[in-house]
Amino acid sequence: MAHLKKNTRGAVPGLAVHFERKTDHHTNKEIDVSKTYLNQDLMADGSDMLSRSNARLNDVYCMKRDDLKALATWIVTLPEELTEAPYEQQSAFFEATTNFLNKRYGPENPVAAVVHYDETTPHLHYAFVPVVFDDKKSRYKVSAKEVLTRHDLQTFHDDLDQHLKKVLPFYEQGILNHKTLPFENVAEIKKYNDQFNALKIELADVEENIRAKQAVLKITDQALTEVDLAEKQIDDFKQALSKNLFGKTVLKPDDLDRFKNVLATMKKATLQSQHETEELKQTLGQVKAQLADVQADYQNLKETHQALQKRQREQQQLDYAMRDMLKNDYGVDKLSHTDVEARYVLYKLDHEELTQNKKVAQSWLKTLTTARADPDTKIAPTRLDRGIEQVKALINRIIELTRDIFKGPSL
Numbered sequence: 001m002a003h004l005k006k007n008t009r010g011a012v013p014g015l016a017v018h019f020e021r022k023t024d025h026h027t028n029k030e031i032d033v034s035k036t037y038l039n040q041d042l043m044a045d046g047s048d049m050l051s052r053s054n055a056r057l058n059d060v061y062c063m064k065r066d067d068l069k070a071l072a073t074w075i076v077t078l079p080e081e082l083t084e085a086p087y088e089q090q091s092a093f094f095e096a097t098t099n100f101l102n103k104r105y106g107p108e109n110p111v112a113a114v115v116h117y118d119e120t121t122p123h124l125h126y127a128f129v130p131v132v133f134d135d136k137k138s139r140y141k142v143s144a145k146e147v148l149t150r151h152d153l154q155t156f157h158d159d160l161d162q163h164l165k166k167v168l169p170f171y172e173q174g175i176l177n178h179k180t181l182p183f184e185n186v187a188e189i190k191k192y193n194d195q196f197n198a199l200k201i202e203l204a205d206v207e208e209n210i211r212a213k214q215a216v217l218k219i220t221d222q223a224l225t226e227v228d229l230a231e232k233q234i235d236d237f238k239q240a241l242s243k244n245l246f247g248k249t250v251l252k253p254d255d256l257d258r259f260k261n262v263l264a265t266m267k268k269a270t271l272q273s274q275h276e277t278e279e280l281k282q283t284l285g286q287v288k289a290q291l292a293d294v295q296a297d298y299q300n301l302k303e304t305h306q307a308l309q310k311r312q313r314e315q316q317q318l319d320y321a322m323r324d325m326l327k328n329d330y331g332v333d334k335l336s337h338t339d340v341e342a343r344y345v346l347y348k349l350d351h352e353e354l355t356q357n358k359k360v361a362q363s364w365l366k367t368l369t370t371a372r373a374d375p376d377t378k379i380a381p382t383r384l385d386r387g388i389e390q391v392k393a394l395i396n397r398i399i400e401l402t403r404d405i406f407k408g409p410s411l
Contacts, residue, residue, distance in 0.1 A: 002076045002157060006069035006130075006144050009057070015073065016049040019114045019125045031118055038117035040091065042098050043110065049127065052111035056129045059108075060140040069144040071111070072130050074101060076160075078122040080316065082171075089170055091115070094124045100163045101126050105147065154337060162334075210288070332378065339378055342371035346379070346387050358398045365391045 007015065017023055021036055043052070053071060062070060076097050082090055098113045105128050112127040130147035131140050164171050326332040335343075345364045348354070355361055368391060371377050372384045 002074055002160065004148065004153065004156075005073050005075075006148070007071040007073060008067060009053075009062075009070040010066065012053050012071055013050060015071070015127065016053075016112070019049055019112050019127070021118075033118065035118035038087075040094070040115040040117075042095060042113035042115065049112040053127075053129065056109060056111060056131075057142065060129070060131050060142060061134070061137075062142040068142070070129065070142055072105075072128055072144055072148060074124070074126045076124040076126065080313075083121070085170070089168075090117075090122055092168060093164070093171065094122075096164055096167050097124055097160065098126060099167075100160055101128070104159070106131060158334070207291070210291070335378070336374070336376065338367075338371050338374050341367045342377070342379055342384065342387075345391070346383065349387055349390050354394055356398060356401075358395065358402070361391060361395045361398060365395065 020041070021039065057070060062068065076094070078090055078093065082093055094115045098110075101113075102110055109128040109131050110126065111129060112125060114125045116123055116125065129142060130144040132143050132146045133139075134141045326335070345367050348364075355364070365388065368384055368388045371379060372381065372388065377384070
């Protein structure tokens, strides 16, 4: 699988630390430092990610905005079929993938290509500056929006898959490409993955907040104890002075009273701190309650995440089976995105899974009409024609139903 992320310029130093393993204190507990020596830097040119990034950004025009996406990163995970393959084949897979990415996004733009073998699953971190040529101003500029277009993302997996099959003789089944056959809701899995990771970050923040407030409580309690002890010692000392054999005191009680007033002022300030601490305790109680809710949500999402991963693996096998059947039994190496969308609509119609939303129905009609006009479609024209007529009838029913609702009951 491959996953894209767009990053601001401020995120580059942190990413460089993780990609290039510049620290021994890893927050990721899945990193096995005993295997770090296996990692590969496919841009071993004597430089580093941060230097390359700064150099490329200095060569092109880049807007001075903190939120500008100045770096894009692809994470490409080793396919399941190669998890037991020799190290040489795994390395060849990542090198071929890097070559594909260099060609797709420009050989001047990559700033990192690092393979991590020291985590649970081997994967490639590929980082590049998204650069395009600005025709109006005749210069190169940073623009993730123009480089990573919807079309680029829709065709990415299939293009990478075809490239790898051409250059790697041992690579047959292909990477998992959810755009090829409509067997699962990829957006749903991504949504849960994003929520799962967001909750992990939120949980860490809450725990850190609790630790900080507990430290404040400990310091305040200690200060109050010390003030109370000092007051008691002064009272005991004054009583001892008043009982001396000669009826005289070495120190005047007024001096001790002034000293005691100083302590009283200290205690007042400390009590104020205690009052604030009590408020902190209440806040802490609320935070703990929130933490319990977050932990419950975290656990639920974790279970959902695991279930989706299992479902993903099962459907990956189904995807492989369908690819094998299409290729070896029907001689079809590839289904176009247009055909996939059209077959999805026809499946819905055949199984009477009809929408009640007019916009959705209109998108179905557009999908089938586009497929009908495609000379390379593998779908029988008669089936598409029948589907188009069904969708038109469905749209008319939706319009009539809407008209009846707004008309209201007759008198």
